[in-house]
Amino acid sequence: MTDMIRTSGLVKRYDKVVALDGLDLEVPRGTVLGLLGPNGAGKTTAIRILTTLLDPDEGTAEVAGIDVQKEPHKVRERIGLSGQTAAVDEHLTGFENLDMVGRLYHLGRQRARARARELLDRFELDEAADRPAKTYSGGMRRRLDLAAALVAEPDVLFLDEPTTGLDPRSRGQMWDTILQLSRGGSTVLLTTQYMEEADRLADDIVVIDHGRKIAQGNADQLKAKVGGERVEVVVATTTDIPATASILGQISQEEVHIDEPTRKVTAAVSGGVDILGEVLQRLRDGQCGIVDIGLRRPTLDDVFLSLTGHVAEEAEEILEQAEEEEGDVREKEAVR
């Protein structure tokens, strides 16, 4: 299988901040790679380098076998970019946007128009085709944006946080669309900060933090890294916590995790449903008040937390970014 995307030792610095710190990626033809990480991890920088918008300070990057720095123009003929980085023109209608992109891919007048109509149909935007994009909902705008990336039927598709800021319904629609594309044989690199999204869409997941790859594998492999299943017990009152923790401690080989505010006690176990029965029995014998008990497999959130150990920082960064974005919006409003 040939790699449609390949990077080796990519480094990018902004002043003193290291955005990428030696990133290696390989994406085989026809697969979906999920690049997973919090804000500021370097996901967008990687996309910007691969789509020729930015030059790396060190390292090499190839898309469809073409070096992005040596022959950027050839790379641009083979790729489609959508998501946070690129935008549609809000004053143009959906049709005009896609027609323009088609013309700039040099499809010619006839084909650009036909392709625009085709994509508007496919993304259920045909009714809104002749309305300016600024009248579109967030979900419609993203669909138009994705359609723009598909105009030239690119070999490689880059999706930069394709569902960030979408409501759950639009997000579900976007996921279905991306799954269809990947079933159709597209090679896709998508960035996301949602574990669930990577889990649903990606064949292979690369977890990055501070510009470095910290783990790679499919969702199951990553989950296995954090250990298998775990028993989660929610107790009735905080006074039940010590006894419960000690009982779980007898059964688990690993450390018992206590979350006081939610009265949740968790421990890694093995043995499936049988072990759940045993835990329940012992808790009853020990007269611990239980509100809820369950066996669950680790989510990718657990994976990320255990790999980086800094979920708090992530939340902080997201908050900062949210504030920045709010500022940006205000700026744009002022311009209008």
Next chain:
Amino acid sequence: MSSLGLAFADGAVVAKRNLIKIRRVPEILIWTTMSPIMFVLLFALVFGEAIEVPGVDYKEYLIAGIFAQTVLFGSTFTGAGLADDITKGIIDRFRSLPMSRSAVLTGRTASDIVYNATSIFVMTITGLLVGWRIHTGALEAAGGFLILLVFSYAVSWIMAYVGLKVSSVEVVQNASFMFIFPLTFVANTFVNQEDLPGPLRTFAEWNPVSAVAQAVREAFGNTGSLPEPEVWPLANPVAYTFIWVAIILAIFIPLSVRQYRKATSR
């Protein structure tokens, strides 16, 4: 298609996109033509009586100056438009497409000719209403309008560079005011340069805006019985204007295209 042909075709696609925007947001055009109307009315009605340029009717003298000033201000539209495209991420979309590297800029500066032509048209009507007249033939007058458009096209390229460099609409507008005001006032636009004190007079004589105003004034036959200026730029205003146009384009086209290759939204 040849690469030059492609560059031209891509530029046309971008120009069309910009013109659609002017059509969709007519407020932009309305408000930007309001300011030339205001300038014509203010200067003609307020200063028309107060300022005297011996040998010529001041209203006649003034119009060429206002034309020159307005197309200079109009060029900020180019920079603001590009800065806006960067902020909104549209430039990133364009830069990821296999289109000509200069098309976004040639398209933008081309569509801004339409924009400038519109404001010149509006000013012409306003000028005629307050009593300004063209005393030459149609061909000569057309030459005057052409000089305005060519000069504003060149300045558009300076503004394109500024817009890409600072990538903020407000900064483009504020920064350009800082140098457009002195350029348009320390000139023969609103007063006769010969009435200016020492160094300001020299500046005004060599200021390309003065040459533009002088060239346009002569093309419209608005010089009355003013004596022919002796200093070379104003004695040969058309040639001097075109020298500036050539210099500006030679410097700022390559500079802007280079800046475009680096321009990113973050």
